[in-house]
Amino acid sequence: KQYRIAVIPGDGIGKEVMPEGQRVLEAAAKKHGVSLHFDHFDFSSWDYYEKHGQMMPDDWKDKIGKHDAIYFGAVGWPAKIPDHVSLWGSLIKFRREFDQYVNLRPVRLMPGVPSPLAGRKPGDIDFWVVRENTEGEYSSVGGRMFPDTDREFVTQQTVMTRTGVDRILKFAFELAQSRPKKHLTSATKSNGISITMPYWDERVEAMAKTFPGVRWDKYHIDILTANFVLHPDWFDVVVGSNLFGDILSDLGPACTGTIGIAPSGNINPEGNFPSVFEPVHGSAPDIAGQGIANPIGMIWSGAMMLEHLGEKDAGQSIVEAIERTLAERTLRTKDLGGNADTTACGKAVADMVD
Amino acid sequence: KQYRIAVIPGDGIGKEVMPEGQRVLEAAAKKHGVSLHFDHFDFSSWDYYEKHGQMMPDDWKDKIGKHDAIYFGAVGWPAKIPDHVSLWGSLIKFRREFDQYVNLRPVRLMPGVPSPLAGRKPGDIDFWVVRENTEGEYSSVGGRMFPDTDREFVTQQTVMTRTGVDRILKFAFELAQSRPKKHLTSATKSNGISITMPYWDERVEAMAKTFPGVRWDKYHIDILTANFVLHPDWFDVVVGSNLFGDILSDLGPACTGTIGIAPSGNINPEGNFPSVFEPVHGSAPDIAGQGIANPIGMIWSGAMMLEHLGEKDAGQSIVEAIERTLAERTLRTKDLGGNADTTACGKAVADMVD
Ligand SMILES: CC(C)[C@H](C(=O)O)[C@@H](O)C(=O)O
Ligand SMILES: CC(C)[C@H](C(=O)O)[C@@H](O)C(=O)O
Numbered sequence: 001k002q003y004r005i006a007v008i009p010g011d012g013i014g015k016e017v018m019p020e021g022q023r024v025l026e027a028a029a030k031k032h033g034v035s036l037h038f039d040h041f042d043f044s045s046w047d048y049y050e051k052h053g054q055m056m057p058d059d060w061k062d063k064i065g066k067h068d069a070i071y072f073g074a075v076g077w078p079a080k081i082p083d084h085v086s087l088w089g090s091l092i093k094f095r096r097e098f099d100q101y102v103n104l105r106p107v108r109l110m111p112g113v114p115s116p117l118a119g120r121k122p123g124d125i126d127f128w129v130v131r132e133n134t135e136g137e138y139s140s141v142g143g144r145m146f147p148d149t150d151r152e153f154v155t156q157q158t159v160m161t162r163t164g165v166d167r168i169l170k171f172a173f174e175l176a177q178s179r180p181k182k183h184l185t186s187a188t189k190s191n192g193i194s195i196t197m198p199y200w201d202e203r204v205e206a207m208a209k210t211f212p213g214v215r216w217d218k219y220h221i222d223i224l225t226a227n228f229v230l231h232p233d234w235f236d237v238v239v240g241s242n243l244f245g246d247i248l249s250d251l252g253p254a255c256t257g258t259i260g261i262a263p264s265g266n267i268n269p270e271g272n273f274p275s276v277f278e279p280v281h282g283s284a285p286d287i288a289g290q291g292i293a294n295p296i297g298m299i300w301s302g303a304m305m306l307e308h309l310g311e312k313d314a315g316q317s318i319v320e321a322i323e324r325t326l327a328e329r330t331l332r333t334k335d336l337g338g339n340a341d342t343t344a345c346g347k348a349v350a351d352m353v354d
Numbered sequence: 355k356q357y358r359i360a361v362i363p364g365d366g367i368g369k370e371v372m373p374e375g376q377r378v379l380e381a382a383a384k385k386h387g388v389s390l391h392f393d394h395f396d397f398s399s400w401d402y403y404e405k406h407g408q409m410m411p412d413d414w415k416d417k418i419g420k421h422d423a424i425y426f427g428a429v430g431w432p433a434k435i436p437d438h439v440s441l442w443g444s445l446i447k448f449r450r451e452f453d454q455y456v457n458l459r460p461v462r463l464m465p466g467v468p469s470p471l472a473g474r475k476p477g478d479i480d481f482w483v484v485r486e487n488t489e490g491e492y493s494s495v496g497g498r499m500f501p502d503t504d505r506e507f508v509t510q511q512t513v514m515t516r517t518g519v520d521r522i523l524k525f526a527f528e529l530a531q532s533r534p535k536k537h538l539t540s541a542t543k544s545n546g547i548s549i550t551m552p553y554w555d556e557r558v559e560a561m562a563k564t565f566p567g568v569r570w571d572k573y574h575i576d577i578l579t580a581n582f583v584l585h586p587d588w589f590d591v592v593v594g595s596n597l598f599g600d601i602l603s604d605l606g607p608a609c610t611g612t613i614g615i616a617p618s619g620n621i622n623p624e625g626n627f628p629s630v631f632e633p634v635h636g637s638a639p640d641i642a643g644q645g646i647a648n649p650i651g652m653i654w655s656g657a658m659m660l661e662h663l664g665e666k667d668a669g670q671s672i673v674e675a676i677e678r679t680l681a682e683r684t685l686r687t688k689d690l691g692g693n694a695d696t697t698a699c700g701k702a703v704a705d706m707v708d
Contacts, residue, residue: 083545116583118472142511142549152516156549157496162506191437192600195496195510222600225579226608229470246546246576247601254580 002035003309006067006274011045011086012283013293014073020295020346021071024318025302027350032314034306039067044090046077055089061097064274069305070094072278073298077285091266091276095133098273100266101164102171103131103245104304105280107232107252107262112326113336115257117229122323127235129252130172131245133266135164136196138242158196160241165203171269172239173211179236184208186218187240187248200241224248228255253280260335261326263300265308277305294333295346296322321352356389357663360421360628365399365440366637367647368427374649374700375425378672379656381704386668388660393421398444400431409443415451418628423659424448426632427652431639445620445630449487452627454620455518456525457485457599458658459634461586461606461616466680467690469611471583476677481589483606484526485599487620489518490550492596512550514595519557525623526593527565533590538562540572541594541602554595578602582609607634614689615680617654619662631659648687649700650676675706 005025009018022038029036041063042048043056055075057063064070076086094100109115109125117125142156176184186204190197201218208216219227221244227234228251240248253262262280279297287293300322306315325331331348332338340348359379363372376392383390395417396402397410409429411417418424430440448454463469463479471479496510530538540558544551555572562570573581575598581588582605594602607616616634633651641647654676660669679685685702686692694702 084548087545088548114472116472117470118468137512138546138548140548141509144549144553150516153513154550154553155495155511155513156547157509157511158491159507159509162504189597189600191441192492193510193597194438194442194492194494195498196508199498199508221597222604223613225601225605226613229583229605229608243543243547243575246543247579250576251579251583251605254583259577259580 002037003068004037004039004066005305006064006070007038007040008044008064008070009040009073010075010283011077012074012285012288013281014075014283016288016291016293016342017279017295017298018071018073020342020349021298021302023346024299024321024350024353025306027353028306028314028318031317031353032311034311034314044072044075046080046086049081049086055086056093065098067274068309070274070276071302071305072276074279074281074283076283079285094276095266098268098276099134100268100273100275101132101134101167102265102267102269103133103249104265104267105129105131105249105253105262107235107256109256110261110326111323112329112332113257113261115255117232117255120232125232125256127252128175128237129245129249130168130175130237130239131249132164132168132240132242133245134242135159135161136242160196160199162203165200166207169203169207169239172237173207173214176214176216176237177211181236182214183236184214184216185224185235185238186216187221187224187238187244188218189221189244191220221247225251228252250280258335260294261296261300263297263304265301265304267308275305275308277301277308291341291343292334293342294335295342296326296349299346299349317353318349321349321354324352325349356391357422358391358393358420359659360418360424361392361394362398362418362424363394363427364429364637365431366428366639366642367635368429368637370642370645370647370696371633371649371652372425372427374696374703375652375656377700378653378675378704378707379660381707382660382668382672385671385707386665388665388668398426398429400434400440403435403440409440410447419452421628422663424628424630425656425659426630428633428635428637430637433639448630449620452622452630453488454622454627454629455486455488455521456619456621456623457487457603458619458621459483459485459603459607459616461589461610463610464615464680465677466683466686467611467615469609471586471609474586479586479610481586481606482529482591483599483603484522484529484591484593485603486518486522486594486596487599488596489513489515490596512547514550514553516557519554520561523557523561523593526591527561527568530568530570530591531565535590536568537590538568538570539578539589539592540570541575541578541592541598542572543575543598545574575601579605582606604634612689614648615650615654617651617658619655619658621662629659629662631655631662645695645697646688647696648689649696650680650703653700653703671707672703675703675708678706679703
């Protein structure tokens, strides 16, 4: 079977790291007898917006909705276009309209990446953050009353549906069950947020009953962020609401040294719609155009994409190639104390794939 | 003038650290010619609840509402009484009914406390987290629909009022203005939480105009938590909503080694009602009764109380005494690798006060 991949480089360094991502995907595909076909799209970028006054064509769903996956660089250029236009006009649209209800990110201390946490070594930190990606705190329900007076107030609702909560918990429990430690941690704040969070806890407890092999616990989000710093070795799979997952999936990678190399997947597990794989970093206008961006986040996202497509071995071979590349100072990019440029680093990973 | 302090030891180790807090307060008061009068109350504890079926007497406001401040140990004993009864029946009541709209916590790397962050030394990390303490995400507005069906959903509103937002921002800007660096950081998430958070940003911008001497910036909460770990030296005063402030004021102390010694103030700046000063740690049932609890959080909270009452020198002398005590291994408690018990540590600080 041939996989059809929609490639969207987007803005800034997205355009520079994408070719390296593709280079490595092609190398892994060749070694593992996987067939990939790439279609390129120029929308979801500032250039496209400048020309068309919108982030994407009206028929964007027809253009990319039938692909097996979307490989995405980076979007946003705050100096030129406000975030709520660029992000809500592309990324958030994908999440909502392609029902990508899982946001998945690894938190893993890699060789060659100095940890900001004292005394932690590769292997010590290795877990996944599973984030609900469609509802919760990111609802658009709410408004403002008595504008421009002393009585002015705004409200915004957090919305949790049975469907929305149960399906993300099921995904997280299944992931935990598939791992050696079989341990799930739920992020809550039911001692302060007194309606939605107790509901979340209730659903976790119900779901846990159907996964008797998984050991689970829960922490309030405040102490949980503290424990990411103090005890990152405690975690295996961590699940949280849209907001809590967002926080934990930036904090986790920060604890492993740099969010500059972390990958992410925005996943529709049923495969009704394509999933999006993208590096966690943004378009980084400050270093765009210099050829020095670190391509590892893009490449690692490619590995996640292959695993999602069912090509586990090919994906795993990329992760191992990344580890071997990062271990060599000369093959790392400048941000990690190395002296390789974007292309040299990408080529190194491609060569390492086996 | 004599200050009247309401003393509420509460539960668990609250009862053990309170006498040390008072010991040090008395020592500092004596040296600095400050007169303190303590009134003890046994409510806001499991013992009281067991006898009376409620956390506090009906006339709790008459009993402690006229005091100059409340010195509070710890409350809660999850094995015996659910958090929403113990916490919402005391702490949260104080915050709401005494309009303690500021929650204030220092984040400071102290001598003798190993930092979980690699290579950070005392002096490198020294900032304040200012948390809105009465509204925001901790509203009780919301509910559940279609219970026990597949269509079930819950909602909870975040509520931000002009009054509520402006007064916490004013406090934070004033605090920043009083410090050498004059730098304020605002926690937001306006790229995802699209109604309340842009409003918060709008009010920050408006307030900033009236504090031209303060340099300010803002970060989305996800990357802000990452920056607490990666760049804790960037911060001077950080202000956030009820939830964001809650997270940051646990994460911050964690980055400085232990939330076991952090103090906090729940403050009504106008002095219409008494403010509450309490250690960040809880009642710690697991070590209660052994005399090994670390009293520094309680003692440090006393220092904050004196500063709030206008007795800056006396408060400052306690903070310095804490630093000198922590620097001596033999004077620290076990949790910090020392061998002092609760009383020995408290006495050491009291002796150091000058
Ligand atoms: C106990 C809980 C309700 C409380 C809060 O979230 O406000 C606690 O975490 C705190 O920070 O004092
Ligand atoms: C850009 C922003 C809306 C987004 C989010 O909060 O979901 C980002 O932080 C992310 O994690 O992908």
